[in-house]
Amino acid sequence: MKKKVAGSLFSGGGVGDAGIEWGLNIPVIAACELVPSRAALIRNNFPATEVFEGNITEMKGAYIKYFKKQLQGANPWLITLSPPCQGMSSNGAGRISAEIKAGKRPVEDHRNRLILPGIEILEELKPDWFILENVKRMENTIIRNEHEDPENILECIFRRLYPLGYSTFARVVDFRDYGVPHHRERLITIGCRIPSVVEKFKSNRIFFSKDSSPFHPPASHGRVTNQSWNSLRDIIGHLPELDARSKLSDPHDVYHCVPKWNKNQYFWMQHTPEGRSAFENLTCPLCGKRSSDLSAIRCECGVPLPRPQTLRNGKKSLIRGFKTSYRRMYWDKPASTLTMNSGVISSDLKGHPEQNRVLSLREILLLSTLDHPQWKKTYSFEGITHGRTSRNQDFSKKLVREVIGESIPPLAMKRLVKHILKLETEYA
Numbered sequence: 001m002k003k004k005v006a007g008s009l010f011s012g013g014g015v016g017d018a019g020i021e022w023g024l025n026i027p028v029i030a031a032c033e034l035v036p037s038r039a040a041l042i043r044n045n046f047p048a049t050e051v052f053e054g055n056i057t058e059m060k061g062a063y064i065k066y067f068k069k070q071l072q073g074a075n076p077w078l079i080t081l082s083p084p085c086q087g088m089s090s091n092g093a094g095r096i097s098a099e100i101k102a103g104k105r106p107v108e109d110h111r112n113r114l115i116l117p118g119i120e121i122l123e124e125l126k127p128d129w130f131i132l133e134n135v136k137r138m139e140n141t142i143i144r145n146e147h148e149d150p151e152n153i154l155e156c157i158f159r160r161l162y163p164l165g166y167s168t169f170a171r172v173v174d175f176r177d178y179g180v181p182h183h184r185e186r187l188i189t190i191g192c193r194i195p196s197v198v199e200k201f202k203s204n205r206i207f208f209s210k211d212s213s214p215f216h217p218p219a220s221h222g223r224v225t226n227q228s229w230n231s232l233r234d235i236i237g238h239l240p241e242l243d244a245r246s247k248l249s250d251p252h253d254v255y256h257c258v259p260k261w262n263k264n265q266y267f268w269m270q271h272t273p274e275g276r277s278a279f280e281n282l283t284c285p286l287c288g289k290r291s292s293d294l295s296a297i298r299c300e301c302g303v304p305l306p307r308p309q310t311l312r313n314g315k316k317s318l319i320r321g322f323k324t325s326y327r328r329m330y331w332d333k334p335a336s337t338l339t340m341n342s343g344v345i346s347s348d349l350k351g352h353p354e355q356n357r358v359l360s361l362r363e364i365l366l367l368s369t370l371d372h373p374q375w376k377k378t379y380s381f382e383g384i385t386h387g388r389t390s391r392n393q394d395f396s397k398k399l400v401r402e403v404i405g406e407s408i409p410p411l412a413m414k415r416l417v418k419h420i421l422k423l424e425t426e427y428a
Helices: 015-024 036-045 056-070 093-101 110-125 136-140 153-164 195-200 232-236 263-270 361-368 397-406 410-427
Strands: 006-009 028-033 050-053 078-081 129-134 142-144 150-152 167-174 185-192 207-209 253-257 309-312 315-318
Touching: 006 015, 006 056, 006 110, 015 028, 015 078, 015 410, 028 036, 028 056, 036 050, 036 397, 050 056, 056 110, 078 110, 078 410, 110 129, 110 142, 110 153, 129 410, 136 153, 136 167, 136 185, 142 153, 150 153, 153 167, 153 185, 185 410, 195 410, 232 361, 253 361, 361 397
Parallel strands: 006 028, 006 078, 028 050, 078 129, 167 207
Antiparallel strands: 129 185, 142 150, 167 185, 309 315
16 A cells, blocks of 8 residues: 655645644645745744745646655645635636637736646646635636636636546535634535546536535534534633733733734724624713614714724714624634634624634634644744744744635644545545
8 A cells, every 4th residue: 555645735834734744644745835934834844845935837847746756656645735715706707708709808816827737736646636725716716727718717627637537526615514613614626536436426527516525524513413613712712811902912822912902993892792893883882872873973972982983084984894894703603714814803703702802823823723632743933034023022923814814724624634534445
């Protein structure tokens, strides 16, 4: 039996790789990452991994050559891909095709096409399995393929990989169903070319489902199981209190720290109940009278209402924002999606359920499952000073939030890979 090894593309800081290597003892022998600070994180935390730092289009040849040399021509067991999602859109193929034919090529985010060199690597290395993770709207994203023709990304993947023997299933999953304590929906596309597995689960198209798929693990938590989702209270309820004005950090844990709020942000949020938005604060903090005017920014008694407001054209008015802005989470539900803006209270659902602050770095590490008792190692951000760094601090707070916000939770990756290992044991 050949030794199982994996590789990752668009690897971030190797966060998802932790679920494979630390969780299942399958070495990730090579990673490709564009951003220097994230490549440095991989080197720090996975010293045996060969890191190809740079644009995947330029790195693909060296990446393929390295694998072939290391495996002496054998195929890797698994390749994972997490291409950037910021450029994903749901523009219709018909409209794009018509505009191209009319000579009016639409504005296109070049990041959408980064999947193409990823497909080339899969074609060359022919791993037994691949796992592609991206935002759920990727199912509707149209790109210009290698022939410059408009094509749905999933259909492009199928067209190029089906002739190589792959059976491929795609499904939108919410990682909270896999025990991850925050809400994170992603489209997970899994392909296999092991003949016995393909024979059992034939797919002469890219099978897409929002409910179930043989290549995706069933839910272990949530409504259809006997196990409740892991909540904020379960995971972070034990941590010391912090405050965005009076206590920004825990002296015993450098990662348990939060950004400072200005006096307006603090005023708006200190009067906001659990699970609610400061935009809903229509009750006067002084006299207790509730306004019926949804655009009100002051009480009849003259006291400002604790609602997000700004000066516009010399006059104060409500900040234009979404209902999810300046909103607190719920203690007894999973956290909202951890994004790159997890430290910004004006972003979607970023408020602590009770305390006047956003989630700390320690809390997002716990909620992302990068800080988890299953791992025998501790992931370190030390020594990587990307972005502004506090005086006498050996890591970048900005980098922690960015990497967590863009990465697949390692516990989710472990669940996905553990399931395909089970399938292989049963049918290969």
